[in-house]
Amino acid sequence: METISMRLYRILADEIINGTLAPGDSLEENAIGERFKVSRTPIRAALRELASNGLIELRPRKGGVVVSISIDELADTLEAMGELEALCCRISAERMSAVQKKQLELIHLQSLECIERGDEEGYLEMNAKFHQLICAGAHNRSLAESIDKLRLRLNQFRAAQGGVERRLAKSQEEHAAIVDAIVASDAERSYLAMRDHANRLNVHVLEVMRERQDAHAA
Structure with a gap:
């Protein structure tokens, strides 16, 4: 269930x-309190989250100031995330248990069912589980923590890109290649499949963000 602070963070981000x-x-x-009719506690929590993700600079006892979002910095972060996810996929191909591989196949099938009935929200939920399971399958806490931190920072950028993750058929096709490689314990193929998947998403995120910054500057 979405908390008040999470809702504020999402809207402001x-x-x-x-x-x-x-x-x-x-x-x-x-x-903010007057606009949303909420108390200071969730407002401060939302502002802290915005600051931790590099969207604002905090001002003690006042609030925050929106910072300039550099395309170059965003590109660096997206590249790092893509490489870490691909590395995680490589390791998972070597370390994921038989049970986890079966779970991955099941999630993939459930995702396909969501596409067939036009359930975009359900698909996105399955997509999150798909990536989380691959991350867990690497059995590397430091890698998982690094990916989680970057994912939190990038979630709003990915969500605000005009529905790239809703191109369900293409995403599912790329997921199929990832599943096949992991189940086959093919580490190199797993790495390349996840990197290709991440790169497609990242290119689209950057294109949309450039268009929005250009439109704002015009």
């Missing part, structure tokens, strides 16, 4: 990413 809130704009606690 979307507004920063889509340009409704521009670099230099202030996010004052009083104004």
Whole structure:
């Protein structure tokens, strides 16, 4: 269930990413409280999350200021995330248990069922489970923590890109290649399949963000 602070974070992050809130704009606690009719506690939690993900700079006892989102910095972060996910996939091909591989195949089939009945929300839920299971299958806590941290930072950018993850058939096709490689314990093929999947998404994220920044500047 989405908490008040999570809802505030999601709304404000979307507004920063889509340009409704521009670099230099202030996010004052009083104004946010009046707008959403909420107390300071969830507001401060949402602002801390925005700051931790590099979207604002905090001002003690006042709120925050929207920072400029550099395309180069975003590209660096996306590249790092893609490489870490691909590495995780490589390791999972070698370490994932038979039970985990069967779970991965089941999630893949459930994703296909979501596509067949047009359930985009269900597909996205299965997509999250798919990537989380691959991460768990590597059995490397440090790698998992690094990926989780980057995923949190990038989630809003990926979610605000006009539905790239909703191109369900293409995503499912790429997932099929990943599943086949992991089940076959083919580490190199697993790495390449996940890297190709991540790169397609990353290219689209950057294209959309450039278009939005250009439109805002015009």
